[in-house]
Amino acid sequence: MARMDTRPLLRRLPRTDDLLNRPDLTELASSQPRAVVVDAVRDIVEGLRSRILSGEACEFDADTVAAAAAGLVATRMRPSLRRVVNATGIIVHTNMGRSVLADSALRAVLEVGGNYSTLEYDVATGERGSRHSHVERLIRDVTGAEAAMAVNNNAAAVLLGIAGLASRKEAIVSRGQLVEIGGSFRIPDVMRQSGAKMVEVGATNKTHASDYEQAITSRTGLILRVHSSNYRVVGFTEEVPLSELVRIGRAHGVPVYEDQGSGVLLDLRPFGLPDEPTVRSSIEAGADLVSVSGDKLLGGPQAGILAGKAHVIARLKKHPLARALRMDKMTLAALEATLRLYLDPERALAEIPTLRMLTTPNDAVAVRARLLVDRIIGACGDAYLAVAMPDVARAGGGAMPMADIATTVVALAPRSMSANDLELRLRLGEPAIVTRIKDDRVLIDPRTLTTAEEAEVVGALARVCAAGPAGR
Ligand SMILES: *Cc1c(COP(=O)(O)O)cnc(C)c1O
Numbered sequence: 063m064a065r066m067d068t069r070p071l072l073r074r075l076p077r078t079d080d081l082l083n084r085p086d087l088t089e090l091a092s093s094q095p096r097a098v099v100v101d102a103v104r105d106i107v108e109g110l111r112s113r114i115l116s117g118e119a120c121e122f123d124a125d126t127v128a129a130a131a132a133g134l135v136a137t138r139m140r141p142s143l144r145r146v147v148n149a150t151g152i153i154v155h156t157n158m159g160r161s162v163l164a165d166s167a168l169r170a171v172l173e174v175g176g177n178y179s180t181l182e183y184d185v186a187t188g189e190r191g192s193r194h195s196h197v198e199r200l201i202r203d204v205t206g207a208e209a210a211m212a213v214n215n216n217a218a219a220v221l222l223g224i225a226g227l228a229s230r231k232e233a234i235v236s237r238g239q240l241v242e243i244g245g246s247f248r249i250p251d252v253m254r255q256s257g258a259k260m261v262e263v264g265a266t267n268k269t270h271a272s273d274y275e276q277a278i279t280s281r282t283g284l285i286l287r288v289h290s291s292n293y294r295v296v297g298f299t300e301e302v303p304l305s306e307l308v309r310i311g312r313a314h315g316v317p318v319y320e321d322q323g324s325g326v327l328l329d330l331r332p333f334g335l336p337d338e339p340t341v342r343s344s345i346e347a348g349a350d351l352v353s354v355s356g357d358k359l360l361g362g363p364q365a366g367i368l369a370g371k372a373h374v375i376a377r378l379k380k381h382p383l384a385r386a387l388r389m390d391k392m393t394l395a396a397l398e399a400t401l402r403l404y405l406d407p408e409r410a411l412a413e414i415p416t417l418r419m420l421t422t423p424n425d426a427v428a429v430r431a432r433l434l435v436d437r438i439i440g441a442c443g444d445a446y447l448a449v450a451m452p453d454v455a456r457a458g459g460g461a462m463p464m465a466d467i468a469t470t471v472v473a474l475a476p477r478s479m480s481a482n483d484l485e486l487r488l489r490l491g492e493p494a495i496v497t498r499i500k501d502d503r504v505l506i507d508p509r510t511l512t513t514a515e516e517a518e519v520v521g522a523l524a525r526v527c528a529a530g531p532a533g534r
Contacts, residue, residue, distance in 0.1 A: 071114045076124045078103050087128055094135055102134040103127075147495040147515045151469055151507030153419045154459030158496065160357040160364070162415040164403060167362065167396040174395035181391045194379060196394055197367075200401040204327050205341040205352070207369035211379055212356070212397055216323065217247050218387035219353035219366030223319050224284065225256035226378040227351070231283025233258040236269035236302070238295055239288035243323070243460070249288055258283065268300040271310060278314045285311050287320045289339065304339075308348035317350035317374060324461035325354030325367065328407050333421040335457075336465050341369055350374050356393075358459045361416030362400035363393045419509055420457060420467070428470035430508040430516070435472055437520045445527035446484075447475040453500075455509050472506040474523075478531040487526050488519075495522055 081087055081103050091099040106127055113120050146158055154160050163171070174181075184191035194211045201210035213219050224233060233253060240262065242248045253260040261282075263273040274285060285307050304320055311318040326338040338359070344352045351374050356365025366387075368378060378384060389397070403410045411417050431450035438448045455469035476484045481502045488495040488504070495518070498505040506519060 066117050068114050068117070071120060072111065074122075075107060075110060075114070076127050078107055081107070081124065081128055081131065084124070084128055087131065090132055090135060094139055098138055099131070099135055102138065103131045106131045106134060145493055147493050147518060148510045149495055149497045149506040149515075149519060151453070151455035151467075151471065151498070151505075151509050152458040153416060153455065153510055154358050154457055154461055155510075156459050160459050161361045163363060163396055164361070164400055164413045164415065166403065166413065167399040170395035170399040171392045175392045179391060179395075181394070193388065193394065196398045197401055200398065200405070201367060201369050204401060204404045205345050205369045207341070207345045207352070207371075209372040209375035210367065210369040211375055211384075212389055212394070213366045213368065213384070213387040214389055215357075215364050216321070216325075216353055216355040216366040217243070217252070219368050220249075220252055220321050221256050222366075222378055222381060222383050222387055223321070223351055223353055223368060224253060224258050224286065225383055226381045227317055227319060227374065228283030229257035231258060232261045232277075232279065232281045233284040233286050234261045234263055234274055234277045234282060235286045235288065236264045236273070237262050237266050238264060238269055238299070238301060239286075239290070241288060241290075249286075267295055267298055269302055270300065271302050271306050274302060274307065274310050278310070278316060282314070282316050285316055285318045287318065289320060289322045289324075303347075304344055304349060305347045311350070312348070317371075318348070319351040319353070319370075320344050320349045322352055322354045324358040324457075324459070325356065325360035327360060327404055328410060328417070330359075330420065333423075335420065335467075336462050338462065341367075345369060355459075356397055356400075358461050359416060359420070359457065360400070361410075361414035363396040365389060365393060365397050422509060424452075424468040424470060427507075427509050431470040431472050434506070434508055434516055434520070437516075438472065438474070438523055441520050441524040442527040445477060446523065447477065449473050453505060453507065455507055467509075469507055469509045472508070473500075473503040474506065475503050476527075483531075484526065488522055491522050491525070493518065495519055 082100065087099060087103065110120055110122060148155055148158050180191060182191050182193050197212050198210050201207065213222060235249065240249050250260055261277050263269055263277045287304060287307055307318050322339060322341060322344060324338065326340050329340060331337055341352050341354055349370065351368060351370035353366055353368045354360060356362040356367060368375065400414060403413050411421055428450060435448045435450050438446060450470055451473050453469055453471040455467040457465055474484065481499050481504050484504050485497050485499050488497055508516060511519065
């Protein structure tokens with residue numbers, strides 16, 4: 063094959079300086095960092111140059127090159143961490159940031175992040191205060207514990223709890239609870255990191271009280287119980303209840319720590335949700351230490367909450383790891399505001415988005431789904447076959463794994479493209495709308511949408527149908 067003469071095309075490539083002197087790019091460089099605009103122009107021109115040199119046929123002129131550079135600037139200046147619309151019905155979606163914060167928590171973040179604060183300052187005495195003080199009283203009130211503290215996340219809480227109670231000692235744990243919590247966070251690995259020697263008891267499916275009793279020695283520092291918040295062992299199984307472990311621990315002077323995971327502070331059974339232990343129930347059963355996540359079913363920011371006996375918490379606060387694992391002020395502000403809502407359970411259920419989405423009755427979701435169908439048909443005509451239909455939502459975040467939450471979704475079958483194509487276009491839009499696909503239909507669950515987001519979904523669907531099957 064004869065080599066194409068690339069010289070005429072190369073000569074036509076616009077010069078970087080000429081491009082940067084165009085009025086449109088000059089203006090762009092005054093609103094965006096000049097270095098980013100310069101880099102984008104160079105990258106587009108260089109990209110074209112290598113395509114020409116590789117023999118590709120390229121269509122371009124100064125206008126298209128400038129437009130491509132402006133597009134690249136927009137992409138590079140767009141925040142990487144940005145909002146998405148979660149239409150999946152998976153409430154505590156780990157990959158999409160778990161819990162959405164309550165309004166009062168957001169206001170607290172702005173107030174504390176944008177000003178100096180009482181983070182470690184006691185205005186009454188004018189002296190140094192304690193970072194723990196902002197949430198300790200609230201955690202005590204909502205859990206009944208003697209003392210409490212909060213750290214960066216529950217993984218940190220588990221590390222600190224085990225290190226504080228059982229470093230250079232033995233920690234007893236059931237083989238049925240040696241779980242991976244996610245992202246290669248496994249109980250045996252955390253044990254090793256915390257300096258405790260793990261003593262496994264029982265079998266994968268069954269562990270008895272006598273297994274724990276026989277494992278206790280003079281070196282035992284801790285009995286750990288990991289609540290199956292994100293997995294289930296079903297069938298021929300047996301676990302030792304917390305109250306029984308507490309009896310064994312007390313008889314031998316060994317503290318009992320329950321890692322409860324999902325962080326349920328209210329009894330959610332009246333809403334048809336599973337019987338998850340609350341932190342209060344574990345404290346009442348006598349646990350010396352309980353830890354939970356702040357951003358799973360609790361509905362707050364990423365945090366690990368440790369509640370328990372005063373002498374245990376005092377020890378953990380003094381541990382060197384506590385400093386390394388501490389929360390930052392904005393998260394602490396959000397956690398305090400979220401916990402304050404729990405002082406009035408009605409308010410917590412109404413104002414904490416995670417709790418609201420979990421407990422909204424399906425009837426109410428169905429009404430929203432049917433209205434959404436009408437609005438989609440109003441905006442898009444018959445571009446989609448749209449129906450409201452029953453489906454199942456999930457608590458997500460590994461919490462309540464067996465709970466089928468009855469919900470009503472909008473199922474969309476586009477007439478002129480595949481469901482996969484529609485799902486992709488919604489996801490690549492601004493804002494990104496994340497949906498589910500089932501049986502060749504795109505499912506949109508209003509349970510995890512706000513009213514404003516419903517309007518965005520209708521708008522996005524209207525744009526997709528106006529662009530037609532080939533449009534992007
Ligand atoms: C989720 C979970 C953790 C980890 O909590 P993070 O807040 O994600 O660090 C630890 N233990 C259990 C039982 C969990 O469910």
